[in-house]
Amino acid sequence: MTRAVVIGGGIGGLTAAVALERAGWTVTVFEQAPSIAPVGSGLAIAPNALKALDTIGVGDEVRKLSAVQGEAGIRRPDGRWLSRTSAEEAWARYGDPIVLLLRSALVDLLTVRLSPGSLHVNTRVESIDPKSGRVTTSAGVVDADLVVAADGIRSSTRKALFPGHPEPVYAGVTSWRLVVRSSEPVRAAETWGRGLVFGVMPLTDDQVYCYATAVAAPGERAADEKAELTRLFGGWHRPIPGLLADTDPAVVLRHDLYSMDTPLPAFHRGMAALLGDAAHAMTPHLGQGACQAIEDAVVLGHHATRGGLAAYTADRLARTTRIVRRSRAVGRLTRWSNPLAVPVRDTVMLLAGRLGPNVAFRQFDDVFGWRPPA
Template identity: 50%
Template sequence: MPSASPSAPQPAAHPALVLGGGIGGLAAALALHRRGIPVTVHERAASLEPVGAGLALAPNALRALDLLGVGARLRALAVRHPAVGLRRPSGRWLARTDTDAVQRHFGDPVLAVARAELIAALVDALPPGTVRTGSPAALADPGDAATPALVETVDGPVPASLVVAADGIRSAARSDLFPRHPGPRYSGFTTWRTVIDSPDRPPAAVGEIWGRGALAGIVPLAAGRVYVYAAALAPAGQRAADGDEHAELLRRYGSWCAPLPELLSRTDASRVLRHDVWELTDPLPAFHRGRVALLGDAAHAMSPFQGQGACQAIEDAVVLAAAMPPRRSGSDPVSALPGYSAARLPRTSRIVAGSRSISRLVAVRSGPGTLLRDTALALAGRLPDRFLLDRSAPTYTWQPPTIPDRRN
């Protein structure tokens, strides 16, 4: 009887694979790299040209970015404005906050940057070749303590000791890991975002304007640009009848207070982005299974009304990397994933719920309801800054764990 042929040797497991090259995936890759863990990012898009216009980096995220070595680069892009606030469409102020007070209270400002600038900072800090664009990858097996995870790539299946699923709100990895979870739900809001490159003059008033079931925001960016965003209640999937979202913005917001109409009139119609807002209102049972860690929108997609979506993804990245054992210790990364879930799930669940609470205030549409809401906001706006800022303290005062730099 012929002897059985020996089985083919199995390839060694890759230390870490990241699925998704957005902010969360790139931050995770950089955090793992600084931890001394070789990492590859698989991004299905042909380039990392960001989808989006601008975003807010709150003090909690800035501390994490400092830990990753890119905070100073982003702070250099800061545009100082003496005050930000909240107005009605008529222009009447409901509340204003001294921006210096935010920095004094938390040690850092809330910094507005173009999404492209954050993406570039993260990519430039990674070793060349870390990010593979045009490289779709899918989780085939989450693995367990005894076997590696398996990821299908364009080059074939790749075993991995750790898989970071940063594949967004429609995460295929999340669906595979938790098939009974209901997934994202529509928030009731649709959003528009754009950047105006050359306004006639810097906006004299910045911050948000709240109307009936709608808001708009004006944020200065570096190089004289202005980020404008808006949100409004609308059925899921609804779009401008003629496909002209710029005209839709003017129709909805063109009669609101200055400088919003002027800014919108100068907007390049081709750069207006519209997206519906979906959120994970039902927390996941965990942010991991087997050797897979969920991160960012894949784990805790939230409405944008606290400006914490990207911030929480960056927090996820540094907490995950800090939990990883040193490569030379002989410990298995799989043992650290329950601690990652335990650290991140309660905090992100609270922030998701907080963003949803703010969305309910924005959603008020009736005349009496709007009057009651605006009166309450105006009364709160008369309180000293420290009382208002203390409401943000549970979010903004977060401190990142230490990540020893073991790149050498």
């Protein structure tokens, strides 16, 4: 039986581990953190990623645990809708809607599918040899037939496989994330202001996942991040002020956004393969970061015992490069702050929205309409 080592216990790494085990591999997962409990945040799973999760038997359970993104769209800070879509239209077009759940819920669903003893936390991978498959960790040495690097945006494995390749670059905006309970019904929406974005995603059990972005210098931080959010967004439309008022300051997370603007020449070298942020870090403006990591994982699971790693690169490199660039382009639009340019941007979105939801969805056909390999 062939043996795989997965570096990283995030969504991409865990999905790859499950996919490989289902394909007959013996898998060991190394995670350097003391646990794989993810930070408190929500997650949007688009139709393409749901189809990928179906291939490893997780899709239906994700659907059961998730809230369906119903009517959604883009709004102005005064609450006026610029564009709108609905779950019914997504369902009809792609066979699934976008569903929303806690990131921890998906991690739990994946973890319970791993073989007992295959997950090792608090274990740091110190080096790999892509030619031999030898992995040196803080707990010892393991020999593998396949090494899967899902070790994130600052991947040390990527640096070892492709030394000198440009690192992800700062996208010019910082982001906040939080989960809060709401006493009133909330509809999914993303609100665009002048260099500012605030997103609202209703989850199950009256929970709401909120995210925000703002133009900022890299590394810039506030003494009180909740107060900073209130300063920036407290005057926007309902329910944003109320959600911020109800937020526990301790749950507010802040991170700068980075993008892999220079694509790698390949997603593999020797016996090692990269996936997720390690391979193609992207901004969150298309909601495809985790979704593309899930796609990577099931495609790798398919090709690892069939077409090999070159086939994996061939399937994934061009697709993820396009999505990275599109997400980056949308992110640049959200950064606009010129008082003359922003109304023009909003008017274009408003006019496009009046043409109907099919116009909006058509732009996502190549993303949401993806199907996993047979």
